[in-house]
Amino acid sequence: MRPALGPKFRRRAGARPDEILDAALAVFTDKGFEVARVEDIAAAAKLSKGAVYLYFDSKEELLRGLIEREIAPIASRLAALANAGTADPKAAVRLIISTATQLLDNPRIFATPRLVLSVAPRFKEIAAFYRRRVVDEAIGAISVLHRAGVAGGVFRDIDSEAVARMIMGPLFIQAMRKHVLGAEETASPERRIDAHIDILFEGLVVR
Amino acid sequence: MRPALGPKFRRRAGARPDEILDAALAVFTDKGFEVARVEDIAAAAKLSKGAVYLYFDSKEELLRGLIEREIAPIASRLAALANAGTADPKAAVRLIISTATQLLDNPRIFATPRLVLSVAPRFKEIAAFYRRRVVDEAIGAISVLHRAGVAGGVFRDIDSEAVARMIMGPLFIQAMRKHVLGAEETASPERRIDAHIDILFEGLVVR
Amino acid sequence: MRPALGPKFRRRAGARPDEILDAALAVFTDKGFEVARVEDIAAAAKLSKGAVYLYFDSKEELLRGLIEREIAPIASRLAALANAGTADPKAAVRLIISTATQLLDNPRIFATPRLVLSVAPRFKEIAAFYRRRVVDEAIGAISVLHRAGVAGGVFRDIDSEAVARMIMGPLFIQAMRKHVLGAEETASPERRIDAHIDILFEGLVVR
């Protein structure tokens, strides 16, 4: 019960912890946190069950450590995004959509948000942590871009959060359909990106 | 030999399974399928542990029964939707967005998709069942509306699935943020509906 | 826990109790006392579970009542046997073997000893009751016959209990093989009876 979830997570030295976290991510994603057995994770990391406990105090700590590790690069990338793109907001939005589409198509990448969502009912701090560090940051970054576009006269002046939802929502629901519900892909990433940007920029209605 | 106690009082047995399913939905949603104890569900239904097994063979069967019960009305509503709206596709899309927004804002309603997603890794058939009966149906219904709009000259001729994603994605990601990650609502449903329709119909870019 | 097992067993009136005991014997024999469910017995007696408890206080009482009922006629028949046969001991032994062979071939009849044996580790009183009322009585009856035969110069003067074992043992082991282990019969009852008597009377060794 260590609810604190800060930037520095206790961990012993060497490469082992990372290998264990890799294994944990794979097993948690495959079976879910509750069903995953510590022994499964140990086996996936080619270690004995006991050895896992040399690096992590408990299964819960393993989860926390994993979330931390996975979130860090995303968070910093998101922070960079906003500033980088204000010069050409349209191009920046295009880049976001195409990058995010490709990332979310990757099961290894989508594993973390998926895991966070699945453990959220039980680990409120993890949910809150992710919301703050990832979701709110992403909305913030998109908002900055949108405002820049509005200021530059290229974007209509509408609710930035709604814009963020129109950018991330379609990507997210598609990832869920594919990775969680096991749906077949019906269009290539490229076509999805193009269609997404097209509708987002031009709208659905004939003018 | 075994002590044994009798029933505290008796109620109309006919409604029992439904009461249990109600309790199960609440408890599963609150804690997740794995963490939920049958005894929790029994307590929520004001029954003893053992009584649950008079109506359902196992915890898994409880889950399956629940999903089936919850999915049935959604599936039939979706089937109706497509035909109903082809006369005025714009109004129909508006109606879908406003209805779906309100439904997904309701935790009781959102509980089922959420539960399905959380058990999907373990219960592939449930995932497949939901995908077929709900997701594919919804996409189909939207597609019919969209094609009708294209035929009538009101909608641009683009990929219908992308349109479906632009309709459902923002609603779904918002519901996740709110119900699963515990985010505060920053805009009223009405404003979200308006903004959604506005961007969807008109696009983001200034003309 | 009523270890007393006397001649008069409490039971309510009517034919029901007997029907229930019939059902109990069938189910106990089929599955064993522990595995048999009261509901199985009730179903076999075409009654509801609760009704069984109108006639018997518990599953254990059902067992005790059953044993009592089944043992009574055997016990009295055995008592009669000894006196009846002293006139012609050889014929009497022949009769015992042929009667017992036929009785033990009958699964319904063999059910009780079999049941007694299976519950003996748990219900010592039942074991003791059966031993006293049936086994010891049978040995006693055979002993009387044997001594009469010795007195009459037809039987050799050997240990009567050993004689009893040579009479009952082969029958019993055959019944076990057939009814419990499910062995096929390789000889008709008549041939078994004849062979049994032949060896018992004449011995195995050539003279």
Next chain:
Amino acid sequence: MRPALGPKFRRRAGARPDEILDAALAVFTDKGFEVARVEDIAAAAKLSKGAVYLYFDSKEELLRGLIEREIAPIASRLAALANAGTADPKAAVRLIISTATQLLDNPRIFATPRLVLSVAPRFKEIAAFYRRRVVDEAIGAISVLHRAGVAGGVFRDIDSEAVARMIMGPLFIQAMRKHVLGAEETASPERRIDAHIDILFEGLVVR
């Protein structure tokens, strides 16, 4: 989350399964398979409940493993018996009776047949296995001896199976009386052996 205790001390793991089977045999014999709790067996083996499951998948598997282990030496001994004794069939029969009497007098030895019989209604394969590997083998061995004796002119030419029943039946019924019904011994093993052989060889009737 789960508290968890570690091992109290560690022993040579190699012998563990056998120790558990020893404990299982004792407890199964004492209480019967159904009534025996895995925890009882664990305690008898000086282990915790959980440890039993490190070596056996289930209580049933424990039973099966036990039967197999116990049957193996009996089966091979029986196979040897027939060939060994054809030179002097009378002596061989004498040896069988005296050996079997002593074996069946030993509760530890009689435990297995007794257990097999008690679980036979529920585990048909075990019953069949025992019948084939032990009962049929024993009959076969005796039959070989008997035929050899007939060929050598020492035994009368009668049904070999009946002879087998006259050899094993008295021993078996005596073991049941003593170990299961708790009867007192009224004659020493030696006297029982002598009387058995006497009647078997010479017959009951005066000549």
Next chain:
DNA sequence: CATGAATGAGACTTCATTCAT
């Protein structure tokens, strides 16, 4: 550092028994 045997709390499930009707 690493192993894996061992522990025991706890979950699911069964079923003898009771009791309102």
Next chain:
DNA sequence: TATGAATGAAGTCTCATTCAT
């Protein structure tokens, strides 16, 4: 009498965690 819904103790089995080696 009869029914069958309801109860809850108890048993099997799992698995996070510990610790002797």
